[in-house]
Amino acid sequence: xxxxVLKRVLAxxxxxxxxxxxxxxxxxxxxxxxxxxxxxxxxxQSDVETFNQAMGIEGNFWERYLNYMKGVLTxxxxxxxxxxxxxxxxxxxRIPCTLILATGAxxxxxxxxxxxxxxxxxxxxxxxxxxxxxxxxxFTSVPGFWLGIMLMLLFSLQLEWLPATGVxxxxxxxxxxxxxxxxxxxxxxxxxxxSMLEIIRQDYIRTAYAKGASEKRVVMxxxxxxAMLPVVTVVGIxxxxxxxxxIVTESVFALPGVGTLLITxxxxxxxxxxxxxxxxxxxxxxxxxxxxxxxxAYIDPRIxxxxxxRKR
Amino acid sequence: MDDRILSIKNLHVKYENDEMTVYAVNGIDLEVRRGETVxxxxxxxxxxxxxxxxxxxxxxxxxxxxxxxxxxLGDIDITHATEADMRLLRGNKISMIFQDPMxxxxxxxxxxxxxxxxxxxxxxxxxxxxxEKRVDALLELVGLPAERKTEYPHQFSGGMKQRIVIAMAxxxxxxxxxxxxxTTALDVxxxxxxxxxxxxxxxxxxxxxILITHDLGVVxxxxxxxxxxxxxxxxxxxxxxxxxxxxxxxxxxVGLFGSIPSMEENVQRLKPINGLMPxxxxxxxxxxxxxxxxxxxxxxxxxxPEKFEEQGHIIYCHLFNENTEKEV
Amino acid sequence: xxxxxxxxxxxxxxxxxxxxxxxxNKLAMFGLVLLTIMLLIAIFADVLVDYQADVVELHxxxxxxxxxxxxxxxxxxxxxxxxxxxxxxxxISLFIGLxxxxxxxxxxxxxxxxxxxxxxxxxxxxxxxxxxxxxxPQMLMAIAIVAALGSGITNLxxxxxxxxxxxxxxxxxxxxxxxxxxxxxxxxxxxGATDRHIILKHIIPNAIGPIIVQATLDIATAILTxxxxxxxxxxxxxxxxxxxxxxxxxxxxxRDFPHLIVSPGIAIILAVMALNLIGDGLRDALDPRMKN
Numbered sequence: 051x052x053x054x055v056l057k058r059v060l061a062x063x064x065x066x067x068x069x070x071x072x073x074x075x076x077x078x079x080x081x082x083x084x085x086x087x088x089x090x091x092x093x094x095q096s097d098v099e100t101f102n103q104a105m106g107i108e109g110n111f112w113e114r115y116l117n118y119m120k121g122v123l124t125x126x127x128x129x130x131x132x133x134x135x136x137x138x139x140x141x142x143x144r145i146p147c148t149l150i151l152a153t154g155a156x157x158x159x160x161x162x163x164x165x166x167x168x169x170x171x172x173x174x175x176x177x178x179x180x181x182x183x184x185x186x187x188x189f190t191s192v193p194g195f196w197l198g199i200m201l202m203l204l205f206s207l208q209l210e211w212l213p214a215t216g217v218x219x220x221x222x223x224x225x226x227x228x229x230x231x232x233x234x235x236x237x238x239x240x241x242x243x244x245s246m247l248e249i250i251r252q253d254y255i256r257t258a259y260a261k262g263a264s265e266k267r268v269v270m271x272x273x274x275x276x277a278m279l280p281v282v283t284v285v286g287i288x289x290x291x292x293x294x295x296x297i298v299t300e301s302v303f304a305l306p307g308v309g310t311l312l313i314t315x316x317x318x319x320x321x322x323x324x325x326x327x328x329x330x331x332x333x334x335x336x337x338x339x340x341x342x343x344x345x346x347a348y349i350d351p352r353i354x355x356x357x358x359x360r361k362r
Numbered sequence: 363m364d365d366r367i368l369s370i371k372n373l374h375v376k377y378e379n380d381e382m383t384v385y386a387v388n389g390i391d392l393e394v395r396r397g398e399t400v401x402x403x404x405x406x407x408x409x410x411x412x413x414x415x416x417x418x419x420x421x422x423x424x425x426x427x428x429x430x431x432x433x434x435l436g437d438i439d440i441t442h443a444t445e446a447d448m449r450l451l452r453g454n455k456i457s458m459i460f461q462d463p464m465x466x467x468x469x470x471x472x473x474x475x476x477x478x479x480x481x482x483x484x485x486x487x488x489x490x491x492x493x494e495k496r497v498d499a500l501l502e503l504v505g506l507p508a509e510r511k512t513e514y515p516h517q518f519s520g521g522m523k524q525r526i527v528i529a530m531a532x533x534x535x536x537x538x539x540x541x542x543x544x545t546t547a548l549d550v551x552x553x554x555x556x557x558x559x560x561x562x563x564x565x566x567x568x569x570x571x572i573l574i575t576h577d578l579g580v581v582x583x584x585x586x587x588x589x590x591x592x593x594x595x596x597x598x599x600x601x602x603x604x605x606x607x608x609x610x611x612x613x614x615x616v617g618l619f620g621s622i623p624s625m626e627e628n629v630q631r632l633k634p635i636n637g638l639m640p641x642x643x644x645x646x647x648x649x650x651x652x653x654x655x656x657x658x659x660x661x662x663x664x665x666x667p668e669k670f671e672e673q674g675h676i677i678y679c680h681l682f683n684e685n686t687e688k689e690v
Numbered sequence: 691x692x693x694x695x696x697x698x699x700x701x702x703x704x705x706x707x708x709x710x711x712x713x714x715n716k717l718a719m720f721g722l723v724l725l726t727i728m729l730l731i732a733i734f735a736d737v738l739v740d741y742q743a744d745v746v747e748l749h750x751x752x753x754x755x756x757x758x759x760x761x762x763x764x765x766x767x768x769x770x771x772x773x774x775x776x777x778x779x780x781x782i783s784l785f786i787g788l789x790x791x792x793x794x795x796x797x798x799x800x801x802x803x804x805x806x807x808x809x810x811x812x813x814x815x816x817x818x819x820x821x822x823x824x825x826x827p828q829m830l831m832a833i834a835i836v837a838a839l840g841s842g843i844t845n846l847x848x849x850x851x852x853x854x855x856x857x858x859x860x861x862x863x864x865x866x867x868x869x870x871x872x873x874x875x876x877x878x879x880x881x882g883a884t885d886r887h888i889i890l891k892h893i894i895p896n897a898i899g900p901i902i903v904q905a906t907l908d909i910a911t912a913i914l915t916x917x918x919x920x921x922x923x924x925x926x927x928x929x930x931x932x933x934x935x936x937x938x939x940x941x942x943x944x945r946d947f948p949h950l951i952v953s954p955g956i957a958i959i960l961a962v963m964a965l966n967l968i969g970d971g972l973r974d975a976l977d978p979r980m981k982n
Contacts, residue, residue: 194918199955200955317837355517
């Protein structure tokens with residue numbers, strides 16, 4: 051098992067290198083010089099040169115990429131073109147906000163999505179089922195930023211219960227978490243429902259009924275655990291996307307998270323920051339995928355024995 | 363004392379959805395006595411499995427229903443039993459073995475726990491230790507080492523899985539065991555092992571068995587009585603001798619056998635039965651077999667044949683009602 | 691001759707039965723009607739409203755009006771009629787959504803088909819590259835590309851297409867891998883058909899189901915992404931009347947004129963919902979087994 055984990059972690063390295071290269075290329079080979087964007091259109095040529103020198107922007111594309119990667123290997127992610135601060139420090143400062151947001155949203159997603167999906171499957175074709183499927187459809191179709199604004203209108207401006215933007219206290223996270231969760235709760239309801247329905251059809255469920263088990267027992271003991279496999283995957287993927295892609299939500303509520311850091315940096319071509327954010331996201335997603343696989347092994351003995359067999 | 367364990371009277375089962383109604387079982391009568399093995403034989407779609415599900419009370423909800431008739435198990439009519447009552451019977455007084463052992467076991471639960479679950483449900487007086495002991499004994503009964511109870515289904519072969527399913531079905535020493543093609547999914551060599559084991563256990567525990575199969579070889583080896591099903595009806599019923607050595611047969615049975623071993627030696631091997639089973643949504647009038655029957659007459663097309671009975675050997679065919687002297 | 695005859699009949703009857711099953715699905719039909727209406731609006735947008743006068747020209751004297759018979763949904767802070775802007779926005783969202791999905795479906799199908807059909811090294815290299823793209827969320831990728839290229843419809847189109855291609859190549863590859871093993875493809879190989887023939891005549895027609903379903907759902911995603919990007923200022927810029935752009939401008943007035951926020955959101959919801967309903971309906975119709 052340990053070997054499996056190690057192998058997966060090592061497999062992450064080429065992916066992160068590939069990603070870093072793709073992003074570095076996109077940022078460097080497109081029009082728009084960082085110095086011009088940051089210093090403004092009226093900066094003199096010598097100002098631009100001084101800036102480039104200070105930031106270490108020199109040599110051709112390949113030299114710059116290799117230099118950058120050399121720095122990364124020694125833990126030096128460079129300094130931000132925009133703020134002149136250490137990139138790693140800037141990134142680390144933004145992580146807690148995004149982490150709270152993603153965790154809160156994931157909790158809402160799981161607490162609503164899984165139970166609703168289960169009830170929907172057990173009571174298939176009932177009013178409950180139809181209304182939860184409608185809810186899922188609605189949530190997939192509502193743009194997150196619009197929902198965010200509507201919630202803000204209602205709870206912050208009209209009722210004045212919750213702060214609208216920024217971070218004042220934990221209350222500031224409530225609306226963003228709901229907004230972020232809404233987009234993902236739909237996919238979780240759907241996958242939970244369809245996975246449950248798939249399992250209910252299996253022969254071993256009939257076996258369980260033939261033993262004399264009640265519906266409640268069959269669902270709790272036999273259906274749920276089997277149905278959880280795809281659900282775990284979707285929870286993992288959704289959480290990963292929340293960690294790396296809460297950009298719109300963070301932007302609507304003006305939260306100081308990784309997403310807003312990315313937007314400001316990407317606009318200013320603050321390449322070191324963009325690179326660090328993207329690599330951070332790739333690593334987080336890789337780790338979450340690994341955790342999902344480990345959860346699989348925990349749930350399903352067939353997968354567990356496959357991993358152990360690989361070890362031998 | 364009456365030794366009838368199960369009696370089915372005029373059972374009708376249909377499946378309904380918005381688009382169509384499937385008449386799966388159309389008025390069958392069947393009795394099973396203590397310790398005997400009754401073979402239920404017929405082509406796919408004849409209504410064998412539906413009959414079994416009706417007895418187990420496991421017809422698919424909302425779609426399948428018993429529209430007429432009764433199923434008396436011991437002294438209760440289970441067509442009127444509540445779901446809670448049925449739960450007490452299932453796995454306890456009656457149990458079932460399914461066709462495909464590969465998919466009949468929950469992949470995430472150890473086999474020991476899956477066998478133990480039956481005891482947990484029906485032998486509430488047992489404590490955990492007693493249950494474990496019983497699971498060990500059951501595994502050994504079906505020829506598996508008790509240590510393997512902590513393993514998961516994927517660690518067993520198909521034949522072993524079927525043994526586990528059988529152990530599960532026998533856990534509470536049921537009066538009636540329904541085996542739905544228990545060997546179809548297994549290798550030929552394993553088939554014989556599993557059948558031998560079932561016959562042996564029947565003798566040991568005195569359990570009655572309904573064996574659903576389309577394999578006449580299996581029937582000859584294991585059954586005491588045989589019911590031949592066609593399009594949701596039992597068209598012939600008799601002892602093993604009646605069916606395999608009797609002189610009178612329903613033309614369908616004749617067709618099913620290809621040629622009956624006891625018939626005069628010079629009779630040629632009969633051709634396979636032409637045509638297909640009738641559409642269960644739109645059953646033909648008269649005898650349901652008439653379209654495929656080589657001996658069908660005008661009467662067969664219009665009139666439903668009466669029961670013909672001779673010392674417990676039952677046939678539903680106009681051939682015998684019209685002129686019992688006529689040779690088949 | 692007879693073989694060809696039965697093949698076409700079989701194909702047509704398959705299409706007919708898919709349509710029959712689709713037709714029975716009331717929600718999917720509702721989605722189809724809704725989308726058809728929106729497509730008609732998109733096509734005839736310039737007949738319905740005057741782009742210069744109603745959509746982009748500023749009328750400062752009429753700014754921030756409420757709902758009236760003249761301005762059905764009111765006017766924005768520059769006095770432009772919201773209803774007219776939404777009508778034109780339909781054209782932009784549907785056009786970019788459709789076009790980007792067409793591009794990514796084509797690119798994804800080619801990459802996925804080549805990888806899945808040839809397997810081995812080619813498959814390995816192509817899929818590793820696709821995996822790198824898939825290692826970061828689609829939205830983030832689109833943002834990086836559009837930010838680097840600059841805003842505007844063409845750049846947005848490029849960004850969306852690139853971001854969605856890897857996902858498609860995965861779907862196509864996996865359906866091809868499963869079809870490849872089936873007997874009719876083996877038979878085609880046995881009678882000496884060329885690779886190109888097998889891919890075009892046998893594999894793609896059989897993989898088309900999941901591709902169409904995914905494409906429909908992806909247009910919906912693309913419309914949401916376009917609106918999101920425009921909303922955060924990285925997509926289409928005002929005065930072009932994109933729904934997200936209209937919302938972004940309305941947000942500035944939300945304290946005093948909240949009604950401006952509602953209508954663009956509903957326009958987006960209707961378009962996305964119609965596409966989702968159609969996609970789900972198609973999935974059920976193509977694979978009736980999945981229902982129940």
